[in-house]
Amino acid sequence: IAFDAVLLIINSLVNSRQLILLHPDFTISFRRKDSDKHLAYITPPTHHIPSLHIHSITSHYSYLVMYNHYLSGGGGESKANGGELSLYSPLKVIVFVALMCGMLVLMYFFYNILVYVIIAIFCFASASALFSCLDAVMDLIGCNSLSVSVRNRSFSVRSVLLAAVCITIAVIWGVYRNEDRWIWILQDLLGIAFCLNFMKTISLSNFKICVILLSLLLVYDVFFVFITPFFTKNGVSIMVQVALGPDASGEKLPVVMRIPRFSAWAQNLCGMQFSILGYGDIIIPGLLVAYCSRFDVWINSRKKIYFISCCIAYLLGMILTFAVMLLSGMGQPALLYLVPFTLITSVVLAGCRGEMKQFWAGTPYEVRAEKK
Template structure:
């Protein structure tokens, strides 16, 4: 059952998300005593705004929400000249409203909307005609300003520049590399414990099965597994509104179990004792009961508050790290051949569902992005250069909880339109992490004191992640990280094995049914020499 839960959860992990180039800005309203700031949406390429509040020009605000301003009839130029206008959305294009306001002598046009705020646009011929700032605001925000500030309102419009290089990227990178390194180290430690316990390689298959660990050793099973993932992703695309709750439930169960495993391993490492007691024929550990209660509580708190953006990301990242660590420790790839097959297929899977599927979908959005962001996510549907902000409070749309999320710190104080996050899918940690875990176990098999395979693969993963973020920043859109991580990690591992003359053994790995732990993996190495390390055969 545990294996089935892990398998189902993995099917939902490999998603990607792209960042959007937001065109959100801030409306500062004041009467000299009280001031408020609200979210507005503008088109920077059409009517650019000041980047700072101090640099923005202040204008008196005239309330014309009783009209759509599709023509100038009934509006006195003396009333609006040199002032900012707020009018209602509808009946005509944004550019027509702007031209009418401009001809009347207005200096700024705010369009109040009861619908979602979208980036204003116009025909190419109209861009050159409009010279005044134009932005959309929520009508409910204007009513709030009227109630709080009252008469004599003045406004300033400004759009702070958000740096593409945000500290959240460094945090995401740190989370990823630490998780991969810890997961690989944990897998290697468990392998060494099995060898030292006397179970060895000879009875390793049964021992792994008894411990609940799963091993992928058949190429056919790997192909079937990836095919199931493709089918699961397509099902999520067509039946998202139902299956998303199934994934959320599985996520809570799997993460509670993973968090328990991580905490229990830490307790065991630091030598924390435990007290056991029996009730009839059942034995209970006080430490296990306390840990189980804590882990279940954390998962429940996340499940209940999963749509609270301001702080729930901390719990989601904690659960995500625990899940990835436990997955890398539990799921093992038996040899490098399986690693190559699995990672190569997942690379093709990632690229196909991100870059190819937009040619087949009705809205031109890739299946991967649609599933990752949810059907209500609008940033990708507008190709990254448009935004859409709800005009009224809405029930948050459910999203798959399979990404690390860190708020963009540069936009932390400017989230009037909604918080912005840097994200990384769990699959971008787990997939290369399985290869890192295999390298760590192989170091144990060959008794490498320098852990050359493990360290080299971790460095390759770090370089691959750095390249992923560099390309993302240069291109202005999210990237399928496996496109860079898979070649970096596979090629690095193969080069190390080839340099050391161990490719044959690295490729074949170990079959637990055949090899005996009392014999070295490499021929010609005497088991009686415990200080011998095959790493000495290679200068690194």
């Protein structure tokens, strides 16, 4: 029933387009035949298709309707992969980066209003992300869930307890978010969960998309850190102004990891000083690291060569970022160092192993949209 409902919705949305999903096990094609009908074709393999794969198809096309051509790249092999969204269109990546630029500029001019909107969104999103992470940990350690029925509705006791804990942590952070001495622990905890959940949800379908996204965001980072001071009245970059807030004692955006400088705290007991690392500096290279991990699975690499190499490259890039920051005495756009380290390492590794073509093309799933 769910699959038929999704087909019905897609048929109403796909006017003059033909959408095809190619998979090693099956092919699904949606095509407009005339002005009155939409036909759906499913070409199964000669062997039996597991029901788990059919469920995966349903979730894929549900996301297609919700996100307008974003399609899941997961194979339906696990609960975590069922909700995965795959970025496969360069145009969508460009639009995404353009929206980021627009949002940053809006935050610069309307900070005092939008900061509270971002705080509310962060509380909700981080609580949901923390729940997802803790639920996955419970599944990993084999913690069984007890179900309770109330008025013919079944509730998982484990899920209810986890939800209560996550919501409580998010609410505590929201109430005491300006307490510098200890609230940074909760902010970093929620931030780690947010970054992990984001990288689990969004995937890059091939290395070409990785190159486009990381390169554009590198330019974005450098421009808003180094170039914008020439256009602002106070000579401060838009990126730094938004990250730190226009008022040192006012509200700050919860989009950074805050690491206290304990040496400075010991010298000045009246307050704490922090080093900050933006979530984007974790998520953006992390999407490439996640792609490398999936590629290791696709090529059956037991040593996880791509994943480990990309992680080491990220670590070296981060060390260089902090070294330059300490030597120059000013904040640095971390992507300026992280992007070249991770991209070049991945290219060199794929070239040396003779897998560059496969690494560039990426996933064995292919999504194609054509006009009639």
